[in-house]
Every structure is written in structure tokens, then in C-alpha cells.
Amino acid sequence: MHVLKAGTVLYHGTSDPEFLETIDGLRGPAWLTDDESVAAGFAQRALFSSPSPRVLQYILEEDVELHLLEDENSRYELEHDYHIDFSSAEDMCDSVKAAGIPGWFIPSNYPGGAVDILIANTRVLRYQVTRQLQEPKRAARRPKA
Numbered sequence: 001m002h003v004l005k006a007g008t009v010l011y012h013g014t015s016d017p018e019f020l021e022t023i024d025g026l027r028g029p030a031w032l033t034d035d036e037s038v039a040a041g042f043a044q045r046a047l048f049s050s051p052s053p054r055v056l057q058y059i060l061e062e063d064v065e066l067h068l069l070e071d072e073n074s075r076y077e078l079e080h081d082y083h084i085d086f087s088s089a090e091d092m093c094d095s096v097k098a099a100g101i102p103g104w105f106i107p108s109n110y111p112g113g114a115v116d117i118l119i120a121n122t123r124v125l126r127y128q129v130t131r132q133l134q135e136p137k138r139a140a141r142r143p144k145a
Contacts, residue, residue: 001065001067001068002066002068002105002107003064003065003066004060004063004064004065004066004105004117005060005063006060006062008060009034009057009058009059009060010033010058010059010060010125011035011039011056011057012026012030012031012033012039012056013038013039013040013041013042013053013054014042014053014056015044015054016052021056021127021130022127025122025123026056026058026122028097028103028119028120029093029103029118029119029122030118030125031089031116032058032117032125033110033114033115035110035112036055036057036131037112037114039056040053040131053132053133054132056127056128056130057128057129057130057131058125058126059125059126060126062124064102064119065102066103066104066117066118067102067104067105068105069104069105069106070107078101082096082101083095083099084101092118097120100120102120103117103118103120103121104117104118
């Protein structure tokens with residue numbers, strides 16, 4: 001297990017125009033990271049039809065103990081012991097919720113050493129601020145001849 005300490009700053013990337021972070025709470029299970037650039041990458045990669053890519057900053061209000069996934073063996077144990085479905089992000093969230101586990105912490109899951117965090121109980125997060133991102137530039141289309 002890994003303990004994330006109260007006061008830890010975490011980031012969540014989104015481009016969902018219907019999610020109003022100043023009003024809506026982040027619903028769990030939710031994906032977070034300790035690296036703002038990783039969250040920005042997810043926000044810009046998952047554009048919806050009305051794009052508004054942004055990074056949300058949260059502070060952890062209390063210590064949270066999460067399963068530590070350091071290698072394939074720890075992932076297999078979690079999959080076997082709690083019937084976690086690693087087929088897709090949605091399946092992972094659904095099976096974590098069904099299993100009643102608090103989530104997980106994957107160290108150095110991204111270039112530069114950023115962590116990957118899944119937190120089931122998002123009530124431990126306090127929203128801080130939103131950073132709007134520029135929509136990624138799309139390749140120019142050639143006019144039809």
C-alpha cells in the first residue's frame with residue numbers, strides 16, 4: 001500500500017464542456033497525477049465535440065491509502081484478489097467501484113517519473129483552480145479543386 005499525504009497537489013485533465021468544476025465535484029473513481037503536463041496531455045487528447053481542454057488542480061484534504069502497483073505482479077494480484085478489469089479505463093473504474101477498494105498509485109508511470117493515481121473517494125479532494133489550455137492545432141485542409 002502507498003499513503004498519499006494530506007496537502008498533496010494533484011491534477012486532472014478534462015475537455016468535457018458539461019463538467020463545471022466550480023459547481024460539480026469530481027466524480028470517482030477519478031484519474032489524477034502529480035504532473036500538470038501529464039494532465040494537460042489527457043485534456044488535449046480526449047476532446048469532445050465542444051472542446052474546452054483544461055487542467056484542474058486539487059489538494060488532498062486527508063491521507064489516503066492506495067494499492068501500490070509497482071510491477072506486473074502487483075497488478076496481477078489486484079486483478080486476481082479484487083476482480084479488477086484492466087480492459088479499458090471505464091472497466092477499471094467500474095470494477096474498482098464494485099470491489100470497494102480505495103484506488104491505486106502507480107509510480108513513474110509516465111516519462112519524467114509522473115505518477116498515475118486512481119482515487120475512488122473523490123470527497124478527499126478540494127478543488128483549487130483551473131488552467132485553460134489552448135485547443136491543439138489541427139492540420140489545415142486543402143481546398144477541393
